[in-house]
Amino acid sequence: MTRRAFVLALLLAALPARAKGRRFDHGLLWRIEKQGIAPSHVFGTIHVADARLAELPGVVRQRFDAAKSLMLEFVPDAYSRERFLEASMFLDRQTLEEKIGAQDFERALEVLAPIGLSRDVVNKLKPWGVLLNLRNPGRAEQGTPLDVRLAELARERRLPLSQIEGVEEQIFTFDEFPMESQVALLKHSLAHRGELTELAERTLQAYLERDLAAIWRLREQFAVRHPQIAAHQAAMTKRVVHDRSVVMAFRMQRQLRRGEAFVALGALHLYGDKGVLALLEDDGYRAERVF
Numbered sequence: 001m002t003r004r005a006f007v008l009a010l011l012l013a014a015l016p017a018r019a020k021g022r023r024f025d026h027g028l029l030w031r032i033e034k035q036g037i038a039p040s041h042v043f044g045t046i047h048v049a050d051a052r053l054a055e056l057p058g059v060v061r062q063r064f065d066a067a068k069s070l071m072l073e074f075v076p077d078a079y080s081r082e083r084f085l086e087a088s089m090f091l092d093r094q095t096l097e098e099k100i101g102a103q104d105f106e107r108a109l110e111v112l113a114p115i116g117l118s119r120d121v122v123n124k125l126k127p128w129g130v131l132l133n134l135r136n137p138g139r140a141e142q143g144t145p146l147d148v149r150l151a152e153l154a155r156e157r158r159l160p161l162s163q164i165e166g167v168e169e170q171i172f173t174f175d176e177f178p179m180e181s182q183v184a185l186l187k188h189s190l191a192h193r194g195e196l197t198e199l200a201e202r203t204l205q206a207y208l209e210r211d212l213a214a215i216w217r218l219r220e221q222f223a224v225r226h227p228q229i230a231a232h233q234a235a236m237t238k239r240v241v242h243d244r245s246v247v248m249a250f251r252m253q254r255q256l257r258r259g260e261a262f263v264a265l266g267a268l269h270l271y272g273d274k275g276v277l278a279l280l281e282d283d284g285y286r287a288e289r290v291f
Contacts, residue, residue, distance in 0.1 A: 024212065030042045041261075051143045069161075071262070072265070074163050074170055165244070185233070245275055249279035252280075256285065
């Protein structure tokens with residue numbers, strides 16, 4: 001098997017099947033119904049701060065305002081932020097520089113400079129800790145991420161607020177990812193910052209167009225262009241997207257069974273027949289696109 005054929009096989013194994021999943025290739029807001037239960041809504045977000053996301057679309061705000069509870073993917077607080085930082089750091093004699101090499105370590109320092117981390121702190125970060133903190137220095141983020149904005153609105157209304165995952169589960173997702181894959185993905189990200197910046201912008205554009213399939217396609221195309229990290233990327237996609245979607249679809253039913261809930265989670269978790277919408281339908285719910 002050629003390397004390209006091997007990459008395509010990996011991608012096919014990680015991708016949602018199309019037969020049922022095509023219903024879930026476009027749309028960010030979905031009405032979720034089940035006989036005998038008041039309808040709820042599931043909304044796909046994107047975890048970035050950008051002025052173009054400053055206001056919720058009208059129909060989304062309308063359905064949120066009518067909801068009786070809000071469930072988010074994760075609700076950070078002071079403890080969880082401190083715990084996440086602790087988990088993202090080596091607590092023994094290991095260092096980032098020895099993992100990724102001197103040249104890439106200097107690149108990491110440069111990229112992390114906008115968030116004010118010292119050289120010593122950066123050197124104690126695990127590769128996944130750096131990956132989660134990569135920023136585009138040329139793009140000043142404005143506004144508030146959608147998840148944070150929804151939490152603020154819920155607190156203003158004194159709306160019951162819950163989360164799907166706890167901090168230890170979020171940490172486990174990244175901390176148990178093989179070090180070899182962490183290193184490979186970080187070194188590749190540092191070497192291709194320009195391309196990843198463009199990818200992030202195109203992903204945001206696809207999100208604004210509510211095109212879930214386009215978001216996924218951008219990821220596929222990136223992996224095909226870079227076969228050397230395709231296996232690592234496929235493993236990360238399974239761990240971060242598909243495996244967590246199964247948990248999310250199960251846990252959100254706590255609120256769905258009560259009716260009139262508003263559930264918000266990353267938009268990629270909506271896509272395809274491995275996404276939460278398809279999984280909810282497998283459990284007897286009906287998903288109908290609203291927006």
